[in-house]
Structures are given as structure tokens and as C-alpha cells.
Amino acid sequence: MHGITRGYIIAALPRTGSFLLCEKLAALGSIGYPQEYGLLEDWTTWSDYHGYASHLTYFYDFFRFCSTPNGVFGCKLMWTQFAALRHHIKLYTGIGGQGLEPIEGMTGPLKVVFLDRRDIVMQAISLVRAMETNVWSTHHTLPPPALVYSRVAINDAIHMIEENRRQWEALFTRHAVDPLRLFYEDITRGEASAIFPFLRVKVPERVHATHLKQQADDYSLAWRDRFVKERASAL
Numbered sequence: 001m002h003g004i005t006r007g008y009i010i011a012a013l014p015r016t017g018s019f020l021l022c023e024k025l026a027a028l029g030s031i032g033y034p035q036e037y038g039l040l041e042d043w044t045t046w047s048d049y050h051g052y053a054s055h056l057t058y059f060y061d062f063f064r065f066c067s068t069p070n071g072v073f074g075c076k077l078m079w080t081q082f083a084a085l086r087h088h089i090k091l092y093t094g095i096g097g098q099g100l101e102p103i104e105g106m107t108g109p110l111k112v113v114f115l116d117r118r119d120i121v122m123q124a125i126s127l128v129r130a131m132e133t134n135v136w137s138t139h140h141t142l143p144p145p146a147l148v149y150s151r152v153a154i155n156d157a158i159h160m161i162e163e164n165r166r167q168w169e170a171l172f173t174r175h176a177v178d179p180l181r182l183f184y185e186d187i188t189r190g191e192a193s194a195i196f197p198f199l200r201v202k203v204p205e206r207v208h209a210t211h212l213k214q215q216a217d218d219y220s221l222a223w224r225d226r227f228v229k230e231r232a233s234a235l
Contacts, residue, residue, distance in 0.1 A: 004063060007073030007107040008199055009100075010034055011082065011179060013164050015126040016115035017187035018076050024192075025074060031201050032074025033066050037081045040088070059088055063106055072201075073107045079164045099175030112179040113195060114168060119185070124157035125223050131157075147219075154227050 008031075012018040022034040038045030040055050050065075052058035067073040077085065086102045089095050095105035104110050117123040132147050172179060180198040196203040 003069075003071050004067050004073045004107045005071040006109050007032060007067070007075075008034075008111040008113060009082070009103070010074070010076040010113045010115060011168055012076055012078055012115040013117065013123070013161055013168070014078065015123045015130065015184070016117045017184040018115055021115070021182070021187050021192060021195075022074075022076050025195075028204055030068055030070060030072070031199060032068055032072045034074035034076045035062075035066055036076045036078070037062060037085045039081060039084045055088075056092060059092055072199075079167045099171060100177065111199060112172075112177055113198070114172075114179040114181050115184065115187070116165070116181065117184040119224075120158055120161060121154070121224050121227055122220060123161060123184070124154045125220050125227070127157040127161065128153045129220070149223055149226060151227055151230055154223070 010018060010021065018036075025031055026033045026035075036045065038050070038055075038058065046052050046055055046058040050058060050061075052061070062075075063073060066075045089102040089106060093106070095102050097105065100110050100112075128150070129147060171177065180194060182192055182195065186192060193203060
């Protein structure tokens with residue numbers, strides 16, 4: 001389809017640097033233009049952002065605009081997006097199967113890059129702040145949002161992240177998927193070069209700089225310190 005011969009999925013947990021990694025990969029122009037998949041109910045992605053009047057048209061074009069002219073496809077999927085994409089492939093094309101098979105029916109062989117984060121408390125705080133402000137990435141330095149600390153919200157975010165991780169790991173185990181594992185802490189330091197040999201592409205002489213701004217700030221650190229202390233005192 002669309003001349004695609006191979007590809008990869010960036011299987012991401014929330015707040016793991018996926019926007020940053022995808023922007024760097026897309027800038028190379030030779031290993032796919034990885035973008036996230038818009039669910040049917042996610043009008044913001046497929047209608048407002050991409051400008052489609054129907055999800056069906058968007059679905060078929062998704063594989064085209066995520067691919068570079070040399071036939072490499074790349075996309076970024078959270079767990080819910082992965083499940084939805086498999087469902088829509090079956091719904092719209094009739095292609096079914098287990099694990100990665102439905103997507104591979106559209107793209108050819110796939111590799112998987114799994115994005116995680118070592119500091120789950122900061123990950124959860126970032127998720128809470130993004131959900132409250134609806135700012136998931138930015139190229140500008142923003143003033144700190146007027147948010148109220150909530151231990152319950154951070155705990156809920158931790159549980160959600162852990163459940164998403166469990167679902168991905170279960171998929172990897174069940175279908176013998178051996179992903180390349182990258183971490184947010186390494187990606188933000190520019191230490192993600194292992195992705196190139198994994199995808200069997202030449203390591204570029206220069207990786208383009210990104211203008212995405214890291215959203216963690218002193219407020220995030222203060223929330224982490226408070227949360228860790230409160231959790232310790234509750235034991």
C-alpha cells in the first residue's frame with residue numbers, strides 16, 4: 001500500500017518524549033514521518049489538525065503521510081491508539097489477525113520501539129499537567145499553569161501508566177515481539193542513536209535539532225518532592 005515495504009511502530013507510554021523523538025526522525029526525511037493515529041472520536045487529530053471530512057479517508061491517507069518516498073512507514077501509538085488502529089483495519093479493510101498482523105497487512109514487516117520513563121512520579125505529574133492544560137507539546141516557553149496539586153490525580157496517573165505498560169508488555173510476550181527499549185531520560189539528552197541500527201538504516205551524520213521545549217519545571221519538581229514525602233508518610 002502506497003509503496004510501503006517496511007516500517008516501525010513507536011509504542012509509547014504517556015509523557016515519554018515521543019513528540020521529541022518523532023520530530024527528530026521525521027526531519028531526516030528517510031525513515032518515515034511518524035505521527036500518532038487519530039481515533040474515530042478524536043476529531044482534534046483527524047479533522048481539525050489534518051483537515052479530513054471523514055475518518056475513512058483519513059484512515060487510508062494515514063499510511064501515506066506517515067511514509068517517506070523510499071517506502072518506510074513510521075507511526076507513534078499509545079495503547080488505545082494501537083487497539084483502535086487494529087480495529088479500524090479490520091473494520092475498513094477486512095484484514096484481521098493477531099498482534100501486529102493487521103497493521104503489517106497494510107505496511108509490511110514492522111519493528112517496534114518501546115518508549116518508557118524511569119521516573120514514573122515525574123511521568124505521572126507531567127501527565128496530570130498535560131491533561132489539565134491540554135498542552136501536550138510546545139515549541140515555546142510557557143508561563144507555569146495555574147494548577148492545584150493533587151496527590152489523588154498523580155496516583156491515578158501512575159496507575160494508568162502502569163496499566164498501559166502491562167498491556168504493552170503482555171502484547172510483546174504473547175506475540176514474541178522484541179522491541180528496542182528507549183527511555184525519556186535518554187531521549188531528552190539526545191541519546192537515542194540505537195534506533196538507527198535497530199531500524200537497519202544508516203546513522204545520519206547530523207540529527208536535526210528540535211525546538212520542542214521540555215515542560216518539566218520547578219513546579220513539577222516541587223510536586224514530586226511533596227508527593228514522595230506524602231507517600232512515604234502514609235506507609
